[in-house]
Structures are given as structure tokens and as C-alpha cells.
Amino acid sequence: MPVDKKLVEKISKLSRLNIDESKINDFVSNFEEILNYIDLLEQVPDNSNQNEEDLISDYATRDDSIIEKLSNDEVLMNAKNKDGKFFAVKKVIDEE
Amino acid sequence: MYKTIEDINKGYKKKDFKPSELVSEYLSEIKLKDQKLNSYTEVFEDLVFSHAQNLDKEIDSDNSILDSNILFGIPIALKDIFLVKDLICTSGSKMLENYVSNYDSKVYESLKITSCLLLGKNNMDEFAMGSSTETSYHGPTLNPWDLNRVPGGSSGGSASAVAAGLACASIGTDTGGSIRQPASFCGIVGLKPSYGRVSRFGMIAFSSSLDQAGPLCRTVKDSAILLDSISGYDSKDSTCLNLPPTNCYTELCKNDFNLKDFTIGIPSKLLDIGLDREIKTNFDSLIKELISNGVKVVDIELPNAKYSVATYYIIAPCEASSNLSRFDGVRYGHSTDYKNVKDLEEFYIKNRSEGFGDEVKRRIMLGNYALSSGYYDAYYLKANKVKEMIVSDFNSAFNNVDCILSPTCPELPFNLGEKKNDPLKMYLSDILTIPANLAQLPSISIPLSLSKNNLPIGLQITGKKLDENTLLKVANGLENLIGFSATPKG
Numbered sequence: 001m002p003v004d005k006k007l008v009e010k011i012s013k014l015s016r017l018n019i020d021e022s023k024i025n026d027f028v029s030n031f032e033e034i035l036n037y038i039d040l041l042e043q044v045p046d047n048s049n050q051n052e053e054d055l056i057s058d059y060a061t062r063d064d065s066i067i068e069k070l071s072n073d074e075v076l077m078n079a080k081n082k083d084g085k086f087f088a089v090k091k092v093i094d095e096e
Numbered sequence: 097m098y099k100t101i102e103d104i105n106k107g108y109k110k111k112d113f114k115p116s117e118l119v120s121e122y123l124s125e126i127k128l129k130d131q132k133l134n135s136y137t138e139v140f141e142d143l144v145f146s147h148a149q150n151l152d153k154e155i156d157s158d159n160s161i162l163d164s165n166i167l168f169g170i171p172i173a174l175k176d177i178f179l180v181k182d183l184i185c186t187s188g189s190k191m192l193e194n195y196v197s198n199y200d201s202k203v204y205e206s207l208k209i210t211s212c213l214l215l216g217k218n219n220m221d222e223f224a225m226g227s228s229t230e231t232s233y234h235g236p237t238l239n240p241w242d243l244n245r246v247p248g249g250s251s252g253g254s255a256s257a258v259a260a261g262l263a264c265a266s267i268g269t270d271t272g273g274s275i276r277q278p279a280s281f282c283g284i285v286g287l288k289p290s291y292g293r294v295s296r297f298g299m300i301a302f303s304s305s306l307d308q309a310g311p312l313c314r315t316v317k318d319s320a321i322l323l324d325s326i327s328g329y330d331s332k333d334s335t336c337l338n339l340p341p342t343n344c345y346t347e348l349c350k351n352d353f354n355l356k357d358f359t360i361g362i363p364s365k366l367l368d369i370g371l372d373r374e375i376k377t378n379f380d381s382l383i384k385e386l387i388s389n390g391v392k393v394v395d396i397e398l399p400n401a402k403y404s405v406a407t408y409y410i411i412a413p414c415e416a417s418s419n420l421s422r423f424d425g426v427r428y429g430h431s432t433d434y435k436n437v438k439d440l441e442e443f444y445i446k447n448r449s450e451g452f453g454d455e456v457k458r459r460i461m462l463g464n465y466a467l468s469s470g471y472y473d474a475y476y477l478k479a480n481k482v483k484e485m486i487v488s489d490f491n492s493a494f495n496n497v498d499c500i501l502s503p504t505c506p507e508l509p510f511n512l513g514e515k516k517n518d519p520l521k522m523y524l525s526d527i528l529t530i531p532a533n534l535a536q537l538p539s540i541s542i543p544l545s546l547s548k549n550n551l552p553i554g555l556q557i558t559g560k561k562l563d564e565n566t567l568l569k570v571a572n573g574l575e576n577l578i579g580f581s582a583t584p585k586g
Contacts, residue, residue, distance in 0.1 A: 011461045014468065015417065016424070016441070018449040019457065026517070030458060033520045035465075038475070040406045044482050055480040062331055074198045078428035087426050090440050 003032040097125050097261035098583050101318045105166045115148040115169040122171050126262050134237045135257035137176045139216035148213055167210035173263040175254050176217035179298040180204050187300045188222040188232040191429045191451030201298025202330045203309050215263050219253030222453045224302045226250050227522050231455045240584035245509040248278030254312045255282040265313035271306045272408050273529025276541035279312050280504035280554025283543045286312045287319040290562045291536035292337035295330030301419040303412040306533045316572040320344035344568050355573035361396035361497030372507045378545045378553050379503050396493040400485040404530040410466050410479035417463025483534045490535045494560050499570045502528050504541040504554035538564045540571050543580040
């Protein structure tokens, strides 16, 4: 896929980010340069049949039990928009 | 104020000074120098002074605590990426400029038990993404050796503060060199432990499979003391290894080793990348000196290490794009009034676009691109395969050597602004530090020498996974051989 303004805008939308119009061209040229560099990996022969499960570490797990918890007030203390005991956001479900 | 942990402990024992007197001195130094350096994001003046006064009384009533606990009363700082309950933690970002932690990071919890003194929080690249501390929302930190140059990054505030004598030590984090490169640029010691040695709980995540906390300090012994106190199992980090804390300081103090006991590997081909001439000359002289002292030095091959930067700049942004998706302005972080936006999507976009700086946006977008439909195999999966090849290169090399030596950085500390608009150039400066992160190895930077322009040059020593003991013995041996004692004017 060519690296152009359209691609950068698509990726910024996926990332829930807005890039200032004045900076878009810089983002396009930096993106192009970085992706060209990363393509260096195409030179590495891929002889392995490893799949994702082989490569991603098997992390430790523990029982799903409650060990300690923050109070409701503590959980809400850094939220700018709150309503009583809840985080507040714009309504996401339309009324019928 | 260029005191080591050991110096301060001795000073307390001899009653040369009390914790409150020492803290006052550090606070005056910070006032004097930090307006220019900008190495701290916040200094806890009142809090640390009253803590120190309490420790004065404890020592007066029973000073045996100083024998059993060498960190007692040691004034340190933390990179502003570690949560400390009730204090602001910004991670160098506008996104978290008002964020108050409601619990302690494991690293701080471990340090708190020792009764060390927390002077403040150090500046850093935004969300630890950078190699110069120029991406911080708090403005750039300067290098005390030359105020026109960067201190390195992302733990640049930690390195600058320790180098300038504004803290005895600091704890930083290293994802692709973020402890070792600033330690090198500022002429101090910086240790990245093996992945999994130190809990990441309460440390704001950048790239979870690579991030690791470690000390920036004045000597190898000090790095051992701090590693011993922050390492160990923590059930709250699923990647933290189920191992007891290290015991490196006691091992070092036995003094029962000699550099000749170890075989040192040099990755000559990797060093053909175009090292700065002065760095190459200084590194080569050290190798000659080692050989003439009877140390066994052998050439090693790391054939895939040249792909490290490309591998890293796929894996780290992919993980960052996922980790930083939590910053949507709902539960915490920069947030607009939700009543003034059209819908939830606009709310997210507005919060994230206003809260993140350009480098963070670039990396989130790179990650989302590499993980987007149809690209996963070509990028993330391929990068993880190459990562395994790099691990296997190191495993082969470590069949014949105990440690691997190289300069820490291919270049001297660069000028402020020199690379700010050229991200790829900035990324390539991490070529010598990234391999240890990908292979999860412990790696340390110690000062090697000064350039003709009085800029520090760092020496990197990388060890076998989980063998911090051998790594620190070799580093201590080299430190004694090199005898670096210069301090910056700034």
C-alpha cells in the first residue's frame, strides 16, 4: 500500500487520533521513511514454521480471586466526567 | 554532591552528617541547578525533609539499622513513570498532567521499605518514547556536561539529575536502551536487569514484552544495591519471574574475582556500523589494555543483530498502540467536557489528540498500521521470528563467552533539536542497546572516558539471562580498571 495522505488519515482514524492538517505531510514522509527501513526484515529468510503460539510467551496465571480493591471514590478520583458512582460519557444507545 | 550510596551510609555511621542535613544540601543543589537542567518534573521538598527528620531521630535512638540496611536515608529519585500513591505521575505527557496515583508501584513499594528518601520525580520522554528527553510535555532536560546537548532518553531526567549530583541515584526504565543510553550520555552507571527480574506493576506500560526497570547511579556497586532491593517475585505482574531478589552486592563485596577469570566477547561486525571515531578509538584502546592485562577477549558473531532496530520498531509500537488505547479520557487522563462533543468517538479523538504529543501519536499509528488487517503476518509475526533468531545468536555466543562488550552508543551526546524532526535517525541511535531488550538480557552501561570536547563515552556490558552476578563482577572489574572519576561542570 503506498504511503500517502489517505493512508495516514486512515490509520489516524483507526487510532482515534486527529493529525493537524499542517503536520500531515511530515507524518506521511516520516511514515514512509520508517516503513521503508522496517522492510529490511524482508531480507531475513523465513525458514521457520513457527506460528503465533510458538512465539508469544506463556505468561503466568493466578487464581481469579479478589485480593484487594480500590474504593469507588478512589476509582473515580481521576475522572473528569462522573455522575454519582459512575463514569459519565455521551449516550451511546439511541432511544427507540 | 557526588556521593555514592556507600559514601552516604559511611557518613551516617560516622555521624559526619544527618539525613535532614544531607537532604537540605540536595534540595539546595536542585534549586541552584535544576532551573536550567529541568531534570525533575516535581520535587517533594516538604515531604522529603520531614521524612529525613524522622530518620534523624531513628538513627539517634539506634544506628544499627545502618548496618543491616544500606539504603536507609539514601536520597533518590524516580523516573516519572512509577506510581507513588497520592502523588502526580505524568509519564512526561499532557495526557496525565493531573493524574494522581491511587496506589504504589511495586518498585516504589520495595524502596519504601528500606526508608530511602524520595527527593522527587524525574523528567522523561513522553511515555518513554524517545532517546533525548525532548518529547516530554515538561520541556527538554539538558545534559550537565554540555547544556546545548541532550542527556539521552528516555530516562534522561534521571541520568541528568544523578550526573549533576541532584540525586544519589534514580530508578529508570529501559525498553530499547532508555537506561543505558542516557547513563552513557551523562557519564554515570545505568543497569537494565534481565526481563522479568523487576516487577512492572505500577510502572506505566509502553512495550510490555520489553520494558524493564533498573537503576541509574554512580557506581556498579550502587547499581547492585538497588537491583537487590527492587528485584524479586510479584504476583501482580504476570511476567515477573518467580525468583528471589538478587544478592549481587554481597557477591561483589566478597572481592573474590578477577577480570582474568572471565572471557569477553566483542561483536566486531556489528561495530562496523559506523561508530563515532573517538568512541571507536577509546573502545579499541580499552580492548588492547584488557588483552595486555591477560584478559581473554574473543570475537563473536551476532549475525541477526543488525535487524534489531527494524524488529524493535515493529514490536514496540504494536504493543504501545495496545497499551495506550487505555488513555481515552473516560476513567483518567486529559479529558474534554463530554457534553460539548457530538458522540463518544469524537470524545475519544479529542481527548487523545489533545493529550498525546507527535512522537506518541506516530508510534501508536505505526503499531496500528502493523497490526491492521492483512499486515499482521508481514510485520508483527515476522518481527517476533527475527527476535527469536537474535535470541538464538546470543545463546550461541554465550556458549563461549561470559559477557559481551561494546560501546553503549554509536555516537556522542547530540545537540538539542538535532534529530527531533528526523525520527528514523533518532531510532537508529539505539542500534547497540536494543538487542539486549529483544533477547531479555541484563546489560549495563558504565563510563569509559571523555571525548576531546569533554563529553562522556559509555561502555556497555551485556550478560547471560539472569546472570546479573557475573555481569556486575565484570562491570566492577572494568570500572576499577578504567578508574573514571570525572564530574560535569553544569
